[in-house]
Amino acid sequence: MKFEQIITQAALAGLVSDKQADTSAYTPKLLSNSEQETIWEHIRTQLQQCSSFVFAVAFITADMLPPFKAVMADLAAKNVSGRLVTSDYLSFNRPDALAELLKIPNLTTKIAPLAGFHAKGYCFEHQQPDYQTLILGSANFTRSALLKNYEWCLELNSLKQGQLVAQLHTATEKLWQQSQLLTPVWLENYRQRWQVVQQLSPAIAASTMVNQEAVTPNQMQRPALQQLAALRQAGAQRGLVISATGTGKTFLGAFDVQQAAPKRFLFVAHREQILRKAKASFQRILGGFDSDYGLLSGSHQQLQAKYLFATIQTLTQPAVMRHFAPETFDYLLIDEAHRSGAPSYQRLLDYFQPQFCLGMTATPERTDDYSIFQLFDYNIAYEIRLQDALAAGMLCPFHYIGLQDYEYQGQLLTDKAPLRQLVAPERVKYILQQLEYYSYSGIQVHGLIFCSRRDEAKELAQAMTAKGHPARSLDGTTTIAQREHLVSQLEQGRLEYLVTVDVFNEGVDIPCVNQVVMLRNTQSQIVFLQQLGRGLRKFAGKRYLTVLDFIGNYQNNYLIPLALTEDHSLNKDQVRSTLALEPVMGLSTITFTQVARQQIYASLQRVKLDAFIKLRRMYQQMEQRLGRIPLLTDFAQQHQLDVEVFAENNQIDNYYQFLNKMKAAQPTITKQQDAWLTFITQELLNGKRRHELLLLQVLSNQFQLTTAEYLTLLQQHNCKTDPATLDSVKAILSLDFFQVKAGKQLQADKYGGQSLINLIADRYQLNQALWQQLQTSAWFKKLWQDVLTAGLLRSEQYQADQAFTLYQKYTRKDVCRLLNWPLDVSAPLYGYRVGNHDCPMFVTYQNDAAKNARSGVYVNYFLSPDTIRWYTRSPRHLDSAEVKKLLERDEQGNYKVTIHLFVKRSDEEGKGFYYLGRCQVVSSSVVEINLPIPGKKPRATVAMNLQLQQPLNYKMYRLITGKKF
Structure with missing residues (x-):
């Protein structure tokens, strides 16, 4: 079709009637x-x-x-x-x-x-x-x-x-x-x-000022205060608040002290600067006489104050601690509570016996095995993360720009770049150009630059100062007094930048910071968010934070989109989506320049995101949070990772095997029990159909269920109840579906070879041996029910009354099962299979023409958000049996075979394809053509346009095609 015709049809569809012409990418639309x-x-x-x-x-x-x-x-x-x-x-x-x-x-x-x-x-x-x-x-x-x-x-x-x-x-x-x-x-x-x-x-100028009127609890603090009061009422003596930097943790502590009304209160932090600011905030909320508030630090000894603010270093000195009886303070608050695993904090907590102890932190996760959650009795009073805080307008919005780092002699910097490359005059010039280009919000810049090396920070600060941008470096060797002096100079505008290494990740409050610059490889999501958080506090005249991330050829670049979106799923699709769509989060934006995006893609391709070492770390963090062996259900409920990764990891078949590798103390299970767990993990944990999960969950507790009761159960969960689906459920749970070769053995043999259920007359019954094992082995039953519960939680993202859910991912094996086919024929399925009623089509959108034996002509591509050009395999002709079957119509003129379209961008995305919906052949577009094949005779194929029942939405069309909508 000529482009003039496309535009004409688009105009007719948008301005006359959608029945006049096919919807297309060029149709008028309301934004x-x-x-x-x-x-x-x-x-x-x-x-x-x-x-x-x-x-x-x-x-x-x-x-x-x-x-x-x-x-x-x-x-x-x-x-x-x-x-x-x-x-x-x-x-x-x-x-x-x-x-x-x-x-x-x-x-x-x-x-x-x-x-x-x-x-x-x-x-x-x-x-x-x-x-x-x-x-x-x-x-x-x-x-x-x-x-x-x-x-x-x-x-x-x-x-x-x-x-x-x-x-x-x-x-x-x-x-x-x-x-x-x-x-x-x-x-x-x-x-x-x-x-x-x-x-x-x-009034216009004043409109950009931060409101400094009387402080009242914000939308994070109100529910947190309610939960803290409920904790104390329930008899809890300790609690933990997890709150993103800048969301008002200190004021929250003051409000809770106000409602708890202790006789004496102790606030502990690791720096005097924090104490002074906290003291001012508490006095603003609590009021009273100045003499009620005191500092305990190296230079202050106001031991009798009703509200005492103490550094951990001074307070835990034996001579100082002896001034206080263990019951002196009714309420103890520990700021930056993730530090509480240190010996000094342990001495503090072992000695004092307050009626209530509150810990506050933005990052409770630790890289060692110490559990902050255990220290606070696993009582999480409230938790608010970065995206929630941004959405609630509690933080200053940011514009993140991921841009390429300087190319030294034509090569991007790597993790091991020598100092001469990092501080080369050309790189310094390039950095300053970018800082000037992307600018900042406010009258003048107040910038923090994060480097990876002390010598780099020192030389960079000197070079920037020489270029007219006053800067100073500081690191772990800089004294507290020097740090505070430099921070004061930054706040006053005497310095434009502080260039830091290993400091300012936490425990510093510089609200005026309006530009954060990252000149180092991202090693940790936690550290990335800590550094980003340095600029997220609201401040008079600051309407946004500029974040400039200089991205080189670094091994861990893939962590950047994970950190920005706080994604812990270990799912590569989420990372690809962030890179492709550059999501907007409230008033905050994420933007990658082209080269920077390519570097992150390259890093993502090199890493195995669900590698066992990463699963181990997620497990350890969850274990610290819970104080026990975490189960799949815990991960699913707390959205800490996508539980399906435990089914897809090639080192394990089920979660029991994972726990063995983690050396978690647990009873052993039999080989057959392990096979049953492998089956429900590999085949049902993904939750893509809940029928089998619901049936097994009930049978695990009551052995049998009538078919009428099962139908009622399915109807209660809005599930399909047609005979074909019920037959498919039986084929899955009897393992008949898996009576096909998988390598040298039948798939069914991998799962123990025994049917999990029997359908006798009108009753479903659990396998007798399985039933006995569930009654006699408590640990096996716990693991069994855990998989079923986690699978049902995961199933909430799928429509129960449809075989497929739009824009979810499915493998060829999933499709065979969900189309109710009697056998798993996914191995020879390839691009499509014309069944009696359904035809699934699998399209890898970005074909590699160099590897395609049929050159680049045989390429399926979208003409518009609702139409894709599709080719059959070759040789095929208009009179080929499968083509005739695909085009066959009933007496009413409807196609007999329903086409389901599944698409992924490239083979690098794994086995899953996005479901894009049902299609119909545009009959006028069907044509037989000859495909040129290098070095061989042309081969016939049939080309046709397929029109989607529902046009792709803006984001999915961009994600699949990379084109405009």
Whole structure:
């Protein structure tokens, strides 16, 4: 079909009737902000694929420019440029925002001369095919408008000869010719005019200030206070609060002390600077006389204070501790409680006997075997992580930019780069250029730079200072007094940057920090979040945090998207999705430049994300949290990882075998018990159909169940109850489905060769031997029920009344089972199989033409979000039996065979395919063609268009194709 016809059909579908033509990628659509997508994501996609663009927007704010600059940097590498027209209307646009536009070399900006200029339009030119995309509506180029506000924008696609495009082109060119070029001279004149307006309207300037009125509990603190009170009422003596940095842990502690009303209170931290700030916060909440509050540190000995704030180093000195009786304090609060495993804290907790002890931390996980959770009796009073805090507006939003590090002599830096490369003048120059380009929020920069080596930090700080950017380095050898002095200089603006190594990951509060720079390999998700958190506190005049991550050729780059999204699933699909879609989190954005993204992909390909060593670490963290051997259900309930990884790991067959490798003390089980556990782990734990799980769960407790009772059970869980599905359930649990070769043995033999159930008359009965084992072996029964419960928890992500759930992943074996086929024929299934009623089609979207014997012609590809071009295997003709069967219709004209489409981007993604829904053949598109094969005669195949019942949504279409929507 010619492109003109595609655009015509798209216009008819969007503006006349969806029955007029097929929906396509070019259909007019309404854009708005939601949890699923934002207007910015559509604009970003258009930018990434256009040949040029013109924006006409009245208002621009600096808080939307960092991710825009990252996209523009990639476009500059492709020699793509754009034009922007904005205004000085109402003096809304701040001079600093306009100044940032001047830093973008491939963007030309002009100022519209029109009073009342209020346009909001985004126009993109595309080549091959040659067309334009227009996004017109209510959204200015501001963070709120593009990410959050209730806005309407219409996206239209048109050929150049279209009247609407011609009118808009004329209007745009006229506006461009009338407008004045944004220059430093014009900007300085505007700055003076703007300042006059601000002086006349002080409310405008005050709008960016943080509210300093009376403090009341926020939305994190209110439920936490309720749970802390409930803990004490239940008799608990210790509790732990896990809360992201900047969410108000100190105020929470003060509010809880207020409601507990102790006679005397002790606050313990590891630094005097923390004590002083905590003391001020508590006094703000609790009130009272100054004499009620005291410090205990190397320089202060106010031992009699009602509310005492002490450093752990001073307090635990024997001579000091003897001043207090063990029952002196009713309430003990330990800040940065993840440090409590140290001997000094142990002495503290062994000596004092408060009525209640509260620990507070942002990162309770430890790399050693000590359990902070055990120390606080496993009482987690409240937990709020980074994404929840951002969504609740409790933290300063951030713009993360993952950009490539400097190429030293044509090569990206690696983990083992020598010092001369890290501090080479060219690299320092490159770093400073990026810091200037991506900028910061506020009047001046207050930056933290994280390095990996002391000598690097020292030389980098010296080099930056020599270039006019005052900086100082500090590390673990820097004294507390020196640190506090340097922090004070950063806060006062006398220093622009602190370059740090092994400090400031925690325990420091510098709210003014508006730029965090990472110049080191990411070794840990925990450390990454700690360093990110240094800039997330709200501060007057700071509307966002700029995070610049310089990404080299590092082994652990794959940890970056995991850390940003707090993803602990060990599922590579989640990482790929983050890289491909660059998700928006509230008002925070994630952006990777092209080279940086490629480096992370390369790192991801090298790592086995679900390797046993990683499972071990997740197990140890969960064991610390629970104080016992964790089960699969614990992981599933707390969303700590995807339990299916235990079924997919090639070193184990079931969780019992994993526990053996962990040397967890447990009873042994028999070979047959192990085989039964392997079966439900390998085949049912994924939860993709809950029928078998529900049946086994009931039979495990009552031995038998009538067919009528089973049907009622399925109906209660909204499950399919058709005869074919019930027959399939029986085939699965009798192992008949697995009577096929898997290597040198039958699949069924791997699972013990015994049917798990028997269907006698109208009753399902559990295998007698299995029933006996469940009654006599408590440990085996616990493991058995654990797999079933975890599987049912995992099944909540799937629709019970459908064979497949849209956009979930399935293997060929899953498909055979869920289509109710009598045998597992996944091994010879390959690209598709035309059954009597269903035809699953498996498409690997990014085919490697070099490895494809049929060259690059035999490639299935999407024409639009609802249509894919598909080819049969070859040789096939229009009169081939399987083709005729696929195209056969019933008396009403409906196709007899239902097509199910499964797609993945590449073979690197493993065995799973995304389910994209049911399809129908577009009959007019069916054609027999000859495929050229290098060195051989052409072979016949049949090509056709398949139309999806439900067009792909924006994110899935991008994820699969990498194209615009």
